[in-house]
Amino acid sequence: xxxxxxxxxxxxxxxxxxxxxxxxxxxxxxxxxxxxxxxxxxxxxxxxxxxxxxxxxxxxxxxxxxxxxxxxxxxxxxxxxxxxxxxxxxxxxxxxxxxxxxxxxxxxx
Amino acid sequence: xxxxxxxxxxxxxxxxxxxxxxxxxxxxxxxxxxxxxxxxxxxxxxxxxxxxxxxxxxxxxxxxxxxxxxxxxxxxxxxxxxxxxxxxxxxxxxxxxxxxxxxxxxxxxxx
Numbered sequence: 001x002x003x004x005x006x007x008x009x010x011x012x013x014x015x016x017x018x019x020x021x022x023x024x025x026x027x028x029x030x031x032x033x034x035x036x037x038x039x040x041x042x043x044x045x046x047x048x049x050x051x052x053x054x055x056x057x058x059x060x061x062x063x064x065x066x067x068x069x070x071x072x073x074x075x076x077x078x079x080x081x082x083x084x085x086x087x088x089x090x091x092x093x094x095x096x097x098x099x100x101x102x103x104x105x106x107x108x109x
Numbered sequence: 110x111x112x113x114x115x116x117x118x119x120x121x122x123x124x125x126x127x128x129x130x131x132x133x134x135x136x137x138x139x140x141x142x143x144x145x146x147x148x149x150x151x152x153x154x155x156x157x158x159x160x161x162x163x164x165x166x167x168x169x170x171x172x173x174x175x176x177x178x179x180x181x182x183x184x185x186x187x188x189x190x191x192x193x194x195x196x197x198x199x200x201x202x203x204x205x206x207x208x209x210x211x212x213x214x215x216x217x218x219x220x
Contacts, residue, residue, distance in 0.1 A: 043200050043211025097209060101151030
């Protein structure tokens with residue numbers, strides 16, 4: 001069936017460091033892929049998405065490219081800020097979103 | 110639209126009491142989800158509805174939990190009787206098309 005595997009956390013970085021959070025998927029076909037973010041005390045919100053192979057989603061300095069050859073959708077940011085501290089979730093499909101544990105990122109000044 | 114609205118934001122109750130959590134989805138959204146989040150288990154999908162009909166309730170932990178969606182603008186999650194291990198943040202989300210929108214959550218503490 002369709003599933004995603006996300007890098008386990010927690011991840012701790014210093015401000016301005018480069019961030020990568022890995023996400024790979026298994027699917028029959030090419031599902032839409034999403035990254036959601038949960039800031040402290042809030043619900044999840046969509047960060048970015050890609051609906052087909054080779055698409056690049058981007059938002060708030062974050063990027064992720066839908067790569068069918070490696071079945072991956074890794075989240076990257078060139079220079080993280082303290083305000084990026086949050087939990088990040090990778091998922092696929094629209095109507096059965098289970099999210100899992102996510103990856104907790106802490107950025108220290 | 111004000112987004113997905115959950116109430117109450119915080120609930121403290123004694124073990125054995127009935128707890129009802131409420132959710133108002135975004136108007137026009139045809140999917141509604143209930144999640145539970147704890148440090149130990151992360152975010153768990155409890156149940157979801159499509160056009161007010163429950164589609165998958167396999168995540169509901171036990172018979173003490175029940176959820177209803179009497180109309181397109183309202184849903185409840187009820188725990189009866191509540192237990193300390195039910196303490197968690199409960200999120201409601203609604204969706205149509207490509208994006209899910211989450212409420213702010215209800216933090217439930219059962220003492």
